[in-house]
Amino acid sequence: MTEQPVRARLVDVAQVAGVSKATVSKVLNGRQDLSVRPETRRRVHEAAEALGYRPHSGARALAGASTHALALLVPSLANPTYVTISRGAYQRARELGYMSLLAEDFDGQEADGSFNDLVQEGRVDGLLIASARPGHPLLDTLDRSPVPHVFLNRSVEDSGRNVTMDVARSSVTALDHLHGLGHRAVGHVAGPPGITPGEVRKEAFLRHAEKLGLSAAPVASGDFTEDGGVSATLELLGSADGAARPPVTALYTSSLAQAIGAMAAIRGLGLRIPEDISVVGNDDLPVAAHLHPPLTTVAMPLYELGTAAVDALVAAIEGTPTGDVLVPTEPRLVLRGSTARPTGTP
Template identity: 85%
Template sequence: MSDPPALGQPVRARLVDVAHAAGVSKATVSKVLNGRDLSVREETRQRVHEVAQALGYRPHAGARALAGSRTHALALLVPALANPTYVTIARGAYQRARELGYLSLLAEDFDGQQADDSFNDLVQDGRVDGLLMASARPGHPLVDTLRSSSVPHVFLNRPVEGSGRNVTMDVARSSVTALDHLHGLGHRAIGHIAGPAGIAPSDARKDAFLRHADELGLQAAPVASGDFTEEGGVCAALELLGGTPGAPPPVTALYTSSLAQAIGAMGAIRSLGLRIPEDVSVIGNDDLPIAGHLWPPLTTVAMPLYELGTAAVDALVAAVQGAPTGDIVVPTEPRLVARGSTSAPGATP
C-alpha cells in the first residue's frame, strides 16, 4: 500500500492508476490517450477515456510535448554492467551519440531478466527516439514487443535472426585468430571455454573453434560452457583440466569467450598446482586494460568493441531519420595481443 499524500497536496491521477482501473496495460492507456494506436478495440478505447475522465487524469505537459517531437535521446539496453565488454561498447555508443547530437541512456537487463514496465514505457511512450538492444536472446519479451512496434531499433552484438537490423562483429574470426596463435606455438590439445548455450556470439565462436580445430587436425579440442564471469571460467576450466591437483592436464592451452572467464581460468589452473604458461597457456577473448596487468599478462584477441558501439548508433540514427535498415558487420578484424600467458608447451619463459 502506497503512502498517503502530504496534507495540503492534491492527489494527481497517474497513468498507472488509469491502467489499473481500466484493466489494461500502461502502454495501452498511453496509446489510446495519445491517439496513436487505432488497432485497440473501440470498447477498450471508450473504457480508457471514461476512466481517465472519472479519475481526472491529465497527461504530464512534458510527456505531451515529447509525444509529437524528437527527444534526441537513445536507450542502450545491455545484459550486465559487470561484464566489461559492454562498458566498452557503451563508451563507443555514448561518444558517437554525442557527436550526432543525441544523449545515450544506459539500462541494465541482468542477462535475460524481463525488462520491467518502466523500460517498456520508456521505449513505447516516445521518451527516446530509438533503442540499441545488446541483450537480445531467444525468448526475450522485448524482442517480441519490438517486432510489432514502430520504435526504431537495432540489435548489437547479440543478433536476432531475420530482423534485418543487426550490428555485429566477426566473432568467428576471433576463434581462428586464437587457434592459429596457439597452434603456431606448438599446441595440439586446446580447450575452449564457451559462453552459455543460446547466446549467438558465443555459439558462433564455439562453432568456429570446432571447425578450425578440425581443419588444423588438432588431437583434442574439448569445449566446456560457463557464464561470462570469473566463476564461469573457474568451473569450465576445472572441467577441461580434469580437476585433479598434480595430474598432467589433458589440454595444454585454453581459449576463453571473455576476459572474465580467462581470469577465472587462470585461478583454476593455479589451484591445481599448474603453471601459466609452462603447463597451460591461456588466451582470452576481448582486450581490456586489465589484461596487461594480470600475472602473467594475459594474451588476448582484441575485438572492435568501441567500433561496434559507434556503428550501432550510426545505424540507429539513420533509422530514426527514415533510412532503411540492414544487417551490418563492423569491418575491423579481431587482432591478437600477445603477452606472457601463452608460450610453447612446456617452455620456460
C-alpha cells in the same frame, strides 16, 4: 499544513480500465495504429476522467516529437565488454546530437515494465539492443511499435538490423596462435548456451580445431564471468593436479572475465601459466596487461561496434536504414606472457 492530493498515474488508469499501461498510453496519446476495440478506448477515457488523470507535461511535449535520446540495453553492467561498447555508442551519439541512455537487462525487468514504458511512451527516438537473451519479450513489443531499433553484438534472423563483428574470426585467431606454438590439445571455455556471439565463437572454434587436426578440442560452457571461467575450467581439466599432466595444454576463453577465472582455477590446481597451460582470453581491456602473468588476448573492435550501431540507428531514425552491418575491423592478437610453447616441445 494541507496535504497535497496524490496525482493519478498511468498505472492507476490501466488498473481501473482493466488494460495494460501501454494500451492506456497509446489510447490517450491518440495513436490510431493500435488495434483496440471501441469499447476498450471508451473504458480507458472514462477511467482517466474519473481519476482526474492528466499526462505529464513533459510526456505531452514529447508526444510525436524528437527526444534526441537513444537507449542502449545491455545484458549486464558487470561485463566489462559492454563498457567499451557503451563508450563508443555514447561518444558517437554526442557527435550526432543525441543523448545516450543506458539500461541493464536484469532478471525481472519484464515484470517491472520500466524499459517497455520507455519504448511504448515514445521517450526515446531509437533503441540499441545488445541484450543477448533468446526469446526476449522486448522483441514482441518492437513488433507492435514503430520505434527505430538495431541489434548489436547479437543477430535476429531476417531483421536487417544487425550490427556485428567477425566473432568467428576471433576463434581462428586464437587457435592459429596456439597451434603455431605447438599446442595440439586446446580446450575452449564457451559462453552460456543460446547466446548468439558465444555460440558463433564456439562453432568456429570446433570447425577450425578440426581443420587444424587438433588431437583434443573439448568445450565447457560457463557464464561470461570470473566464476563461469572457474567452473568451466575445472570441468575441462577434470582431475588434473600438480602430479598429473592436464588433458589440455592450452585454453581459449570466450570473455576476458572468464580468462581471469580460468587463471585462478589453474593456479588453484597447482599448475603454472604458461609452463603447464597457456591461456588466451577474448576481448582486450587494460586489466589484461596487469594480470600475473599478463594475459594474451584477442582484441575485438568493441568501440567501433558501438559507433557503428549508433550510425545505423540514426540512419534508421532519419528514414535511410543501412541493413545489416559488419564492422570491418578484424580481431587482433595481443601477445603477452600467458602463452608459450608446450613443455617438452622443441
